[in-house]
Amino acid sequence: MANYAVVIDLHRCTGCGSCALGCKIENNVPEGIFWCDHIHQTTGVFPEVKYTFIPTMCNHCANAPCVEVCPVNPKAMFKAANGLTLHDVDLCIGCRLCEEACPYGAIFYNEEEPHKFWRDDQPLIRNLTASPREVTERVKGKVLPYYNPDRDTTYPGIRPKNKVEKCSLCDHRLSHGLEPYCNEVCPSAARFFGDLDDANSKVSQLLRKYPHFRLGEELGTEPKVYYIRQYNP
């Protein structure tokens, strides 16, 4: 069974946000929720000032605090054999312990039905423009007019309220031999996905070639998202 990891090359990253935008589209991610996200930072004093950008996501930690704290049996937040940290909505009781436990802020809770914007049935100008709900109904979408049905093959396409949701590293795509969508949409070729147990995989090669770090390494969570090189040249 594979041991999946992501390597992000900060030298190649251009801070454009495509990864997180692509994630929104692929996974029907609601407004305000970011399965895929970023940290940016400005350091120094003008004119010696640097701006850096680090794409982030669920780290699919080997020692996942979110899994550890999940109180149900079997666990709603669980480790898959391929190293992914996945969430089973049917088992989830919405206790939010996982959200609290995650040191990376990568788990999100839907306090209300997600995609509130698209559930609105008020047009801006009566008879001349549409309501968001009307658009979705007209084009036969599902909550979203641009709803991606693929997401629903392994995880609810739109997650229910009173439950959490998080990145699954596009497990629905992996099962079909496709890359996670964040990697696919990255225009800068800065993201790599592969099997750490395969010495010939691109991720293994990159990690042998370059020094690397992971976020919150000192926490002992053993994240599966690795960063190589520096954002600033």
Next chain:
Amino acid sequence: MAEKEKRGLKRRTFLKMTGAALAAAVLSSGCSPRTPEETEGDVTDVITKEAVRPLAQGEWIPSGCAGCVSWCAKEVYVVEGRAIKIRSNARSLVHRGNSCPKTHLALQQVYDPDRVKVPMKRTNPRKGRHEDPGFVPISWDEAAEMIAEKLMELREHKETHKFVLMRGRYTQLNQLLYGRMPAILGSPNNISHSSICAEAEKFGSMYTEGYWDYRDYDVENTKYVLVWGCDPLSSNRQVSHYLNAWGDLLERAEVAVVDPRLSATASKANHWLPVKPGEDAALALALAHVILVDGLWSREFVGDFSDGVNRFAAGETVPEGLFEENYTYGLIAWWNLELKDCTPEWAAERTGIAANKIRLVARRMGEMAPHVIVWLGGGPAMQVRGAYTAMAVHALNGLLGSADNTGGTIRGASVPSKSFPAVDDYLDEITSAGRKHKKIDQRGYKEFPALANANPGSGVVTNRVADAILAEDPYDVKVVFAYWNNFNFSCPEPERWDKAMAKVPFFVHAVTHASEMSMFADLVLPSTHHMFEQWGYLNQKGNGYTHCWLARPLIEPVWDCKDPETEVVWLIAEKLAAKGFTNLLDYCKSIKDPETGAEPQTGLELAEFACKYRLQPIWDPAEYVRGDRFNGWEDFKAAGVWNSPKYTFKTKWDDFGTASGKFEFYSLTLQKALEAHAANHNTTVDDILAICKYLATGEKAFVPHYEPPYIWGEEEEYPLVLVDYKSRMNREGRSANCNWYYEFKDTDPGDERWDDVAKINPRDAAKLGLAGGERVRLISPTGALECTLKLWEGVPPGTVSKTFGQGHWAYGRIAALNFHQRIPRGGNNNDVLPADYERLSGSSAFYALTRVRIETI
């Protein structure tokens, strides 16, 4: 809310933690990572948990993106009639498989609930920002009837010239609506948006190397890149290509960025040169000075002293006749008139860039010449006195021999295409007379030389049209048809446009959204979205290639929308024919299907035939010219994009198309143009320059030279210079109603999600007694806007930096904070920018244009 706070707290804690970790930047060694230990009992094999369900069987259909002027070839993933994803059309050699972030926002544009669903008619005759237009739905037939009636009235009164067609974004089918329709209707007035884009930038390459266009860059082979006043990783052109190429570029070449703010590109560069706003020319001239004094110019391109002894020394005049130029003209004159005194120390005083830094950059460029790109953007050019700065910056490519050279600045290729038939056979006495009137935008007036193609009055002066309408100078305007534009938002001093459009008796606006400009319309025609719902094509250059992509209707239009460039022309033409004026319909019918010879029977057929007609030399093997080959229309449609052959270097060196045929440091081309304009007004070039707000006299008018910046407002009253720039998420002015725009606003360095921030340096904040996070008003001599203040070190003291893009008071429920009360979300930079111009090109000035003061609200 409590949950949000809780989450927010968690994230802040995390950021603090990672901030410390990142600042330390301690990287582990290059050993293999530890294989994680799996926790027994928590492991499930997800793949075998249940049978793998099939993914949707959609189709990737070729199209293109006109969200910015990168004009990338795209494919749209359509599942059961819905567009759900966008990716690059990897057949394009311009950007290959690479895309950009803002293209994805097109999904939220096409499915935006606030799109206009049906044609709508104004019922309230009073027009104003705070007047409810009282729009009511009408049919397309009624709308076309109304337009035809107004056009026939113009004919009856022999004042067809009082019709004005305004264009914003477009496809190349605009040649029908913008190029041909006004002519057939008898009007000289097709007014583009071009001079609120970056025409003054084109001025730089036009009056040095005879190229009135944006350049391409041979990034693949370059060794030094000096990006100047643009942000190729965010906006400007071929963003998708550069997002991909940048990582490799940084491994191969040195990159410096001249910009008065820490841009996305500056954060990914070896050097950031934060020039003081408006002082770009001083920096460019000093770089040129060092290149000459240090003997770093390209001998191959520029030539040399006949005895090989370098006589360029600071302050020293060089006698003419000692230097033998190869492919350039006027080097010694330029040195003697201007460069000899432009020392790095002189420039340091003006630019704020240290003299030794200027020397370092010049020397590194000289070492790498000719494989150097001096990448001129709109920043230094679109200033009141920007024309000579644009020339000075671009002239560096001449000194270094990088123009039209490997690893340097290059050009695009022409796309094999046919023009629509000439209009001559479709004119009559009335329309011929109408066309002879002056254009409405005052181009060619003494104070608006607008020297686009070395001819006075050949360029457009877009923003002047509002004043021309108000002053009825050269005449009053009666009917306006505008499409895919929003001048009441996108032009400096937009309130002039409010007044002007309120004055126009009959205004038709063909757009996707009820925009600011639409609020003054008598008729709003719902437009198709270019990427998903209509035919069209666009061509663009990048990566040494030029491509041409084809869009087609790939989903059903979401609402009752029509393409203004073809379908609406057809409807108007039919109505005019019914009233006895058949010329426009006859003309439309002359655009036949090149394969069958069939005349179009509907507007939609016209749209497809128009693409086939213009692009026949691409898809028809019998008319093949160059580049990619296709076996017919369906073959080209399936590919969706044509590519030119790869650029060939040095083909222009023997004749740059300038007056001298050479790369001109002393511009005979500009001399000719300015003297022609002066002669038109029976005056001198000195007088023309003075009325255009330039200070130079004599021969300096013909060489790149320094002019102190012309900035509105006195420092005492307005302490900070505004630095205006484009957001990475801007699809020009059309993405502000997408919620992803705001969710990803923080990808603009220094900006915040769901906010519009004016950024000042913390030192200025302390001096001015201001704090970050405050709601503030930015006030300039011509207007004010409201936004949030942010303190940020990426902004030089003395400036306030803010992205353009927000501040809509119309457009939709997100773009405006309150659409019905006309309350904007954020502030529109144009509200503080004076309507001033770089007049030699006709451009609106946007940069180093005004000072502002900041007041807390």
